[in-house]
Amino acid sequence: MLHRIQILRGTQTINALKPREVKFVQQESELEERLFNGTLAALVILNDVRVGDVIEYDYSVNGENPILGGKFADVSYLVETEPVSRLRYRLLWPSARPLKHAVRGLELKPQVTAQGSLTEYVWERSNTAAPSMSDEASEYPILHVSEFQSWQDVVAWALPLYQNKTLSPQLRAQIETWRQVSPEPEKRMLAALRFVQDEIRYLGIEMGPHSHLPHAPALVLARRYGDCKDKALLLCTALNALGIAAQPALVNTELYEQVESLPPSPYSFDHVIVRAQLDDKTYWFDATASLQRGALAQHVNPNFGRGLPVQSGVTDLAAIPVNASNAPLKAVREVFTLGENNTAALEVTTIYRGSEADGMRSYLAATSLKEMAQERLRAYTDSDRSVTADGKLQVNDDTAQNELTLIERFNVGRFWKDSKRLLVADRIMQELPYINLNNHEANSDKRIRLTFPLEVEHVIEVHGAALPEKQNQIEHDALTLRFLHEQVGDATRLSYRLRTLRPFVSAREARRLNEAIERIDEVTKVPLSSTGRFTNSLNQQMRVFGLFGLLLMPLVAWFAVKWMQHRQRSAVLAKETVEVYVPPGATPETALPASEMQSTLQYMLCVCGANYPLRNWPQVTMLYDGKRIAALQMHCERCQQPRDLHFELPASERA
Numbered sequence: 001m002l003h004r005i006q007i008l009r010g011t012q013t014i015n016a017l018k019p020r021e022v023k024f025v026q027q028e029s030e031l032e033e034r035l036f037n038g039t040l041a042a043l044v045i046l047n048d049v050r051v052g053d054v055i056e057y058d059y060s061v062n063g064e065n066p067i068l069g070g071k072f073a074d075v076s077y078l079v080e081t082e083p084v085s086r087l088r089y090r091l092l093w094p095s096a097r098p099l100k101h102a103v104r105g106l107e108l109k110p111q112v113t114a115q116g117s118l119t120e121y122v123w124e125r126s127n128t129a130a131p132s133m134s135d136e137a138s139e140y141p142i143l144h145v146s147e148f149q150s151w152q153d154v155v156a157w158a159l160p161l162y163q164n165k166t167l168s169p170q171l172r173a174q175i176e177t178w179r180q181v182s183p184e185p186e187k188r189m190l191a192a193l194r195f196v197q198d199e200i201r202y203l204g205i206e207m208g209p210h211s212h213l214p215h216a217p218a219l220v221l222a223r224r225y226g227d228c229k230d231k232a233l234l235l236c237t238a239l240n241a242l243g244i245a246a247q248p249a250l251v252n253t254e255l256y257e258q259v260e261s262l263p264p265s266p267y268s269f270d271h272v273i274v275r276a277q278l279d280d281k282t283y284w285f286d287a288t289a290s291l292q293r294g295a296l297a298q299h300v301n302p303n304f305g306r307g308l309p310v311q312s313g314v315t316d317l318a319a320i321p322v323n324a325s326n327a328p329l330k331a332v333r334e335v336f337t338l339g340e341n342n343t344a345a346l347e348v349t350t351i352y353r354g355s356e357a358d359g360m361r362s363y364l365a366a367t368s369l370k371e372m373a374q375e376r377l378r379a380y381t382d383s384d385r386s387v388t389a390d391g392k393l394q395v396n397d398d399t400a401q402n403e404l405t406l407i408e409r410f411n412v413g414r415f416w417k418d419s420k421r422l423l424v425a426d427r428i429m430q431e432l433p434y435i436n437l438n439n440h441e442a443n444s445d446k447r448i449r450l451t452f453p454l455e456v457e458h459v460i461e462v463h464g465a466a467l468p469e470k471q472n473q474i475e476h477d478a479l480t481l482r483f484l485h486e487q488v489g490d491a492t493r494l495s496y497r498l499r500t501l502r503p504f505v506s507a508r509e510a511r512r513l514n515e516a517i518e519r520i521d522e523v524t525k526v527p528l529s530s531t532g533r534f535t536n537s538l539n540q541q542m543r544v545f546g547l548f549g550l551l552l553m554p555l556v557a558w559f560a561v562k563w564m565q566h567r568q569r570s571a572v573l574a575k576e577t578v579e580v581y582v583p584p585g586a587t588p589e590t591a592l593p594a595s596e597m598q599s600t601l602q603y604m605l606c607v608c609g610a611n612y613p614l615r616n617w618p619q620v621t622m623l624y625d626g627k628r629i630a631a632l633q634m635h636c637e638r639c640q641q642p643r644d645l646h647f648e649l650p651a652s653e654r655a
Contacts, residue, residue: 001059001060001061001062002017002019002022002042002044002057002058002059003058003059003060004017004056004057004058005017005044005046005055005056005057006055006056006057007046007048007049007053007054007055008053008054008055008056009050009052009053009054016044016046016047016055017044021044021045022042022043022044023042023043023044024040024041024042024043025040025041025043042059065209065211065212066209067161067209067211067212067213068157068266069157071147071148071157072145072146072147073145073146073147073148073265073266073267074143074144074145074146074267075142075143075144075145075265075267076089076142076143077140077141077142077143078103078106078108078123078125078128078140078141078142078143079128079130079131079140079141080128080130081130081131082130083127083128083129083130084125084127084128085126085127085128086124086125086126087124087125087126087128088122088123088124088125089122089123089124089143090120090121090122091120091121091122091145092115092118092119092120093118093119093120093121094117094118094119095114095117095118095119096117097147098147098149099119099121099145099146099147100145100146100147100148100149100263100264101121101143101144101145101146101263102143102144102261102262102263103123103141103142103143103144104141104142104144104258104261104262105139105140105141105142105446106141108123108125108141110122110123111123111124121145123143139446139447144262144263144265144267144268145263146263146264146265146267148263148264148265148266149264150264150315151264151308151314151315151316151317152314152315152316153264154250154264154265154266154268154308155308155309155310155311155312155314155315157266158212158248158250158266158308158310159310159311159312161212161213161214161310162214162233162236162248162310164214164216164217164233165217165233165236165237165240166216166217166218167217167218167237167241168218168221168222170218170221170222171217171218171221171237171238174195174221174238175192175238175241175242177191178191178192178195178238178242179242185242185243185244185278185279186278186279186295186296188242188244189239189242189244189276189278189296190295190296192235192238192239192242193235193285193287193292194292196231196234196235196238196287197231197287197288197289197290197291197292198290198291199224200220200221200224200225200226200230200231200234200287201224201225202225202226202227202228202231202288203225203226203227204226204227204228204230205227206227212229212266213229214226214227214229214230214232214233214272215230217230217233217234217237217238220233220234221234227288228271228272228273228287228288229248229272231287231288232248232249232272232273232274232287233248234287235274235285235287236248236274239274239276244276244277244278245276245277245278246274246275246276246277247274247275247276247309247310247311248272248273248274248275248309248310249272249273249274249275249284249307249308249309249310249318250266250268250269250271250272250307250308250310251269251270251271251272251273251302251304251305251306251307251308251320252268252269252270252271252304252305252306253270253271253304254270255305256303256304256305256306256503256504257305257306257319258305259305259306259317260306260317269308271288271304273285273286273287273302273304273307274286274287275307275309275318278296281296283296283299283301284301284302284304284307284320285299285302286302289302289358290362290365291358291361291362291365292358292402293357293358293361293397293399293400293402294354294357294399294400294401294402295400298354298401298402299323300323300354300355300358301320301321301322301323302320303320303322303452303453303503304320305319305320305503306318306319306320307320322452322453323354323453327353327455328351328353328455328456328457328497329352329353329354329355329356329453329454329455329456330350330351330352330353330356330427330454330455330456330457331350331351331353331456331457331458331459332348332349332350332427332456332457332458332459333348333349333350333458333459333461334346334347334348334458334459334460334461335347335348335349335461335463336412336415336460336461336462336463337463337464338415338462338463338464338465342414342415342416343411343412343413343414343415344411344412344415345390345409345410345411345412346380346387346409346410346411346412347407347408347409347410348406348407348408348409348410349405349406349407349408350405350406350408351403351404351405352403352404352405352406353401353402353403354402357402357403357404358402360404360406361397361404364395369392369393369395372393373389373392373393373408374584376393376408377389377410378584378585378592378600380410381584382600383424384412384414386412386413386414387410387411387412387413388410388411388413389408389409389410389411390409390410390411391409393406393407393408394406394407394408395407416530419529419530419531420527420528420529420530421462421527421528421529421530422525422526422527422528423460423462423494423525423526423527423528424524424525424526425458425460425494425496425524425525426458426524427456427458428456428458428481428496428498428520428524429517429520429521429524431451431454431456431498431500432450432479432498432517432520433448433449433450433517435448435510435513435514435517437510437511437514446506446507447504447505447506447507448504448505448506448507448509448510448513449503449504450478450479450500450502450503450504450505451500452500452501452502452503453500454498454499454500455497455498455499455500456497456498457495457496457497457498458495458496458524459493459494459495459496460493460494461488461491461492461493461494462491462492462528463490463491464490464491465491465492465528465530466487466492467485467487467492467494467526467528468485469485469486469487470483470484470485471483471484471485471486472523474516474519474520474523475516476512476513476516477501477502477505477509478500478501478502478505478509478513479498479499479500479501479516480498480499480501481496481497481498481499481520481523482496482497483495483496483497483523483524485526492528494526496523496524498520585600585645585646585647586644586645586646587646588622588624588625588629588631588646589624589625590646591624591627591629591646591647591648592645592646592647592648593647593648593650594630594647594648594649594650596647597647600645601632601645612634612636612637613637617632617633617634618632618633619631619632619633620633621649627648627649628648628649629646629647629648629649630646630647630648630649631644631645631646631647632644632645632646632647
């Protein structure tokens with residue numbers, strides 16, 4: 001209810017509340033996540049508001065969500081999107097009812113005052129700055145209050161919500177279909193899991209009690225849609241009917257193991273998954289995932305750190321173990337074969353395993369091969385304008401082993417530039433975070449997130465080139481990188497393997513982690529010189545045929561002259577080829593979609609091999625061929641070479 005809206009103008013106080021003009025609109029802020037929550041917003045348009053006016057308003061919210069069963073719990077951000085002079089959260093609470101509270105991301109204690117049979121709690125902040133653009137919502141300071149005293153209390157609250165397991169004729173028939181798949185329990189389990197993941201689309205109708213109460217499994221099957229708790233209960237119902245023990249489990253997708261530090265509460269969780277037991281082994285399934293493949297031996301538990309199984313007798317959170325991998329989850333192999341006229345053929349093989357295969361399979365389901373091939377070609381042309389595609393992108397999906405392989409082939413029109421080539425194992429750096437030291441050191445409560453679990457390998461081979469051998473490793477508490485430079489026959493091979501050891505690093509460790517990442521950035525960029533080609537084989541031949549060197553000198557000199565003439569002609573031809581090629585985004589004609597701006601800037605390299613720093617580059621807008629184009633004016637910090645990158649603005653931004 002709105003109580004007051006007034007405009008303070010100097011010494012005047014103007015009543016601006018006109019109840020008949022208040023409009024209530026349903027603003028579904030989570031539509032992009034396919035969630036409908038039914039939240040209403042009061043819309044008030046004020047007349048005659050002037051610069052310098054102060055607007056004050058009061059409102060109250062009455063009622064509670066009956067799904068909490070008469071108990072109280074709440075969460076509230078202690079920050080706004082704009083700077084706030086005074087931010088205050090006040091709670092009047094019956095003194096006879098124990099209350100737990102905690103502030104995450106901020107050291108802030110409440111002012112506690114007794115008022116008869118009530119206790120007043122006040123959390124207050126002054127001159128609160130707005131969050132940084134680089135901050136994630138999970139890092140915002142947030143207040144948790146709850147009268148749930150233990151995780152066992154939360155389980156007792158949740159158990160009745162997940163008791164609706166009525167089997168309709170349709171559901172019974174579907175369960176019987178899974179039973180007939182095989183006499184083996186594993187195959188029955190996987191049949192039910194894949195059906196719920198792939199055939200029941202994700203859509204949440206979370207109005208009123210259904211913010212936490214799942215819909216009946218029979219209804220979810222009939223509708224063929226549901227949210228996380230709907231799909232989890234449907235899967236548990238099916239598995240239990242098949243003789244496989246399974247329970248829903250509450251998890252927090254942002255906090256991982258840090259959920260243990262929160263007061264026990266239903267609001268400590270934002271997702272529901274499934275815990276199942278088969279042959280004395282425990283598996284954790286996310287029923288909202290899709291296109292997962294492989295047997296149980298290839299299954300990767302979702303990385304949520306801790307879960308609270310909704311099962312009688314459970315008193316505490318359970319650890320969700322991370323599966324060890326015997327092979328890299330992502331392995332990239334780039335093979336360059338040097339040709340004539342300064343050209344080269346490039347074949348790129350990328351193997352995705354486990355969770356990485358699941359993710360790539362989902363990406364391919366939403367993206368055409370043509371679009372993906374263009375994106376991957378662009379990744380190469382950003383650093384080498386002479387690269388062109390050679391054939392179609394090839395996809396091999398081994399669903400039995402949950403291993404997906406992409407094979408790409410390119411032509412490099414100008415391999416050597418000024419007799420040099422920079423080899424960059426960019427897939428390693430793409431997995432590592434950008435660390436703003438000023439931002440993290442100013443707030444020691446922040447955490448740096450790493451992709452975890454992760455093991456990625458990047459191998460680069462250049463046939464027809466040589467490089468001194470080198471082997472080393474870079475170690476940090478949260479990650480390790482091992483690399484090897486070696487000569488294999490006539491090829492130089494650079495091998496890198498990165499492994500993360502935990503999902504988060506505290507802000508206190510930011511500087512040391514940043515130093516490790518800078519060293520990784522340095523060793524994954526290796527300059528190769530054309531003068532070093534076949535160095536090892538030439539030295540060996542000289543040792544064998546050294547006695548004949550003087551006799552061959554005239555012939556060698558003649559060949560050298562001819563080779564230099566041929567090289568000069570090749571360089572001219574290559575230069576002409578390069579000048580004709582225009583990479584995507586280089587001109588208004590080749591402008592990229594504005595939606596690709598962030599991903600393009602994140603992975604783009606200069607022709608010298610350096611990354612462009614992440615910053616707000618100056619930009620100008622222009623009209624070209626009826627389209628509005630934004631041109632980013634960039635420059636490389638290493639070689640100072642300027643570069644403009646063009647993006648086409650969407651229609652909504654053209655007016």
